Amino acid sequence: MKSKIILTYKKLSIPERSSTKIGLFRTICAIFGGLLVAYLAMTVLIFIIPGTPGESIVVPVLFNTMAWSFASLWISLSPSKLIALKRTFIPSLIFSLIIIIMF
Amino acid sequence: MSHDLNPKDKKKVFRQRLQRVHVATGISFSLLMYVAVFFGIFAILLPYIQVWEKPSRHFQTADITKIDYSSMIEPIISNPDFPRNNIIITLPGYQHDPALKISHEFVEPIVFNPSTQKLLDNEKDQSQLAEFLNHMHYGRPFKTFGYLLFGFMAVAGMFLIIGGLIQVILIKYKNNGKNSVSKFSKWHRKIFTWVFPPFIIITLTGAMMNIGYFGSAPMAFMASSGKTAQVWNLAGPVLFPPLPTIEKKNDTVPMLEINQLIKKAKEVNPQIDFQKLTLINWKDSSALIKLEGYNPYKPFLNGISNKPSVVLSGVDGKLISHTKVLDKHWSGLVYDSVFFLHLLFGVDAFTRLFIAAIMAMSTFALGFGVLLWLEKKARKFPNNIPVYQWMGKLSLSIMIGVIPATGLLFALQWILPFDLENRFLIQKSLFALMWLSTLTWSFYRLNSYQTAKEFLYLGGILFMISPLLHFFNSGFSPLELLNNSMTNILSVDIGLFIFGFLFIFVAYKLPTTKDKIQNFWTNKL
Numbered sequence: 001m002k003s004k005i006i007l008t009y010k011k012l013s014i015p016e017r018s019s020t021k022i023g024l025f026r027t028i029c030a031i032f033g034g035l036l037v038a039y040l041a042m043t044v045l046i047f048i049i050p051g052t053p054g055e056s057i058v059v060p061v062l063f064n065t066m067a068w069s070f071a072s073l074w075i076s077l078s079p080s081k082l083i084a085l086k087r088t089f090i091p092s093l094i095f096s097l098i099i100i101i102m103f
Numbered sequence: 104m105s106h107d108l109n110p111k112d113k114k115k116v117f118r119q120r121l122q123r124v125h126v127a128t129g130i131s132f133s134l135l136m137y138v139a140v141f142f143g144i145f146a147i148l149l150p151y152i153q154v155w156e157k158p159s160r161h162f163q164t165a166d167i168t169k170i171d172y173s174s175m176i177e178p179i180i181s182n183p184d185f186p187r188n189n190i191i192i193t194l195p196g197y198q199h200d201p202a203l204k205i206s207h208e209f210v211e212p213i214v215f216n217p218s219t220q221k222l223l224d225n226e227k228d229q230s231q232l233a234e235f236l237n238h239m240h241y242g243r244p245f246k247t248f249g250y251l252l253f254g255f256m257a258v259a260g261m262f263l264i265i266g267g268l269i270q271v272i273l274i275k276y277k278n279n280g281k282n283s284v285s286k287f288s289k290w291h292r293k294i295f296t297w298v299f300p301p302f303i304i305i306t307l308t309g310a311m312m313n314i315g316y317f318g319s320a321p322m323a324f325m326a327s328s329g330k331t332a333q334v335w336n337l338a339g340p341v342l343f344p345p346l347p348t349i350e351k352k353n354d355t356v357p358m359l360e361i362n363q364l365i366k367k368a369k370e371v372n373p374q375i376d377f378q379k380l381t382l383i384n385w386k387d388s389s390a391l392i393k394l395e396g397y398n399p400y401k402p403f404l405n406g407i408s409n410k411p412s413v414v415l416s417g418v419d420g421k422l423i424s425h426t427k428v429l430d431k432h433w434s435g436l437v438y439d440s441v442f443f444l445h446l447l448f449g450v451d452a453f454t455r456l457f458i459a460a461i462m463a464m465s466t467f468a469l470g471f472g473v474l475l476w477l478e479k480k481a482r483k484f485p486n487n488i489p490v491y492q493w494m495g496k497l498s499l500s501i502m503i504g505v506i507p508a509t510g511l512l513f514a515l516q517w518i519l520p521f522d523l524e525n526r527f528l529i530q531k532s533l534f535a536l537m538w539l540s541t542l543t544w545s546f547y548r549l550n551s552y553q554t555a556k557e558f559l560y561l562g563g564i565l566f567m568i569s570p571l572l573h574f575f576n577s578g579f580s581p582l583e584l585l586n587n588s589m590t591n592i593l594s595v596d597i598g599l600f601i602f603g604f605l606f607i608f609v610a611y612k613l614p615t616t617k618d619k620i621q622n623f624w625t626n627k628l
Contacts, residue, residue, distance in 0.1 A: 015108055019120035022127055030124075039322070046326045051434070053326040054337040058434035061319045061334060062441060065254075065310035066303075069261035073269075076124045077117065079108075103325060
């Protein structure tokens with residue numbers, strides 16, 4: 001079991017030599033992972049911007065979709081599948097923690 | 104064994120991937136983007152088309168400073184059966200509509216011709232051309248599915264703009280290539296590097312309007328610490344402050360004349376172009392009038408959510424409150440400045456035409472992008488073999504086929520009689536039918552350029568005859584329109600005619616054989 005996990009980890013961390021195929025893995029990471037990262041980041045922004053919730057929510061709602069496209073692009077350009085996964089989950093985790101603390 | 108790539112390969116793979124995701128996303132969303140931008144051009148010109156399409160709006164534009172509002176409004180609101188609270192009066196000139204409108208939540212709007220002060224016969228649902236073109240712009244005919252689809256397309260659009268900019272910066276493209284592929288690439292890049300700043304803001308606001316509100320529920324929930332999941336419950340009072348609720352005194356006292364109240368408000372703030380009056384508790388001794396409008400001296404900061412206003416007492420015209428442009432919370436100012444370029448409320452004809460020109464250029468850039476992709480596919484075959492490719496046919500029917508379909512929509516506006524039952528349904532069905540038939544025709548025909556030529560000729564003719572039909576069926580000749588200062592209407596006629604003429608010109612110039620096509624793109628572009 002343990003060796004299987006290590007094997008998968010190693011397999012995922014191989015940087016892809018050819019970039020002609022984008023692949024489903026990367027696509028899903030980019031679309032949904034990008035959305036997750038952007039949405040959580042924008043939610044953190046609400047807590048950072050001073051003012052009442054009504055005042056501070058305007059800018060994050062406005063720029064949410066743009067953040068999504070930025071995050072998607074960033075994730076889709078990762079050299080290996082592992083990096084794509086890391087780019088999805090590490091920021092999401094950090095932002096979620098901040099939200100949990102500040103909520 | 105090491106799987107690591109050396110730095111040079113890494114760079115190469117990164118750049119390839121950058122291009123690869125751009126191409127894949129671009130070709131998947133290109134046709135939707137084109138539809139949104141194409142109908143967006145008509146949506147920019149919506150105020151003019153809205154006047155052009157309605158026989159009831161064919162009258163002389165009144166001089167705003169000399170209109171006697173009281174003689175039209177007073178008889179309506181002094182009618183004891185008319186509601187007394189929250190009466191909305193839209194002044195002539197708002198969104199270039201020359202009519203005066205009195206409306207209330209529970210009453211059919213009453214429309215006046217301000218120069219003759221006569222009641223107008225409003226077309227209501229019989230004439231919705233401009234509105235329909237606007238709906239096509241953001242996917243409304245397909246309801247929630249359409250909103251979501253167009254919203255995701257806008258997100259993809261931003262993805263493409265950002266990715267494309269990085270490509271232009273990182274990759275050294277050559278501009279002096281002589282074949283058609285490099286020409287398409289050159290113009291696709293060039294146009295979008297020119298127009299990206301307004302384009303990305305417009306895409307951003309488009310995405311927000313279509314999916315931003317839908318998706319903001321969890322965010323609103325977290326921002327309010329679980330009190331509400333409705334973003335408007337939070338942002339509504341900040342962006343659109345509600346009218347003050349005031350106690351009714353339940354008596355009837357004479358009110359000041361509307362004319363005098365407008366004059367008083369003008370004295371309070373001469374910079375505002377007043378557009379809308381709201382009468383609260385009218386004829387009661389607690390009566391208020393809220394006059395709001397647009398301040399053209401501070402563009403980008405007002406017009407959408409931020410409407411500078413003056414609130415006066417209806418009894419004696421005493422100033423109750425006065426909201427200036429910069430009184431708004433800064434988040435409201437950001438909101439307005441971002442939305443300003445997209446919604447263009449209250450701007451003049453020049454700005455509208457300028458943005459429309461930018462968008463027209465963008466349709467070309469989009470077209471070149473798709474042509475680039477298709478040409479790369481077709482290049483694999485020698486010149487004497489005709490290429491039949493499904494994406495080529497589909498884009499032909501959507502990108503060029505939309506022209507005759509829209510032309511038919513305009514032509515039908517003045518062919519169908521206005522008292523025809525289901526008039527608008529017939530009009531839009533024929534539009535859909537026309538567009539679908541271009542799909543069949545383009546798949547049936549082998550030579551795409553020949554088909555494009557036919558579509559452009561047909562579209563050009565339809566666009567060119569629609570002003571003629573308008574002159575004939577509305578009973579106004581161009582000279583009469585000019586003499587009666589209906590230049591807004593005449594300019595739509597001229598615009599349609601020029602549009603049609605351009606299409607016919609392009610159709611005439613377009614080559615149809617494969618070597619001539621290559622020659623056309625390499626030497627003419």
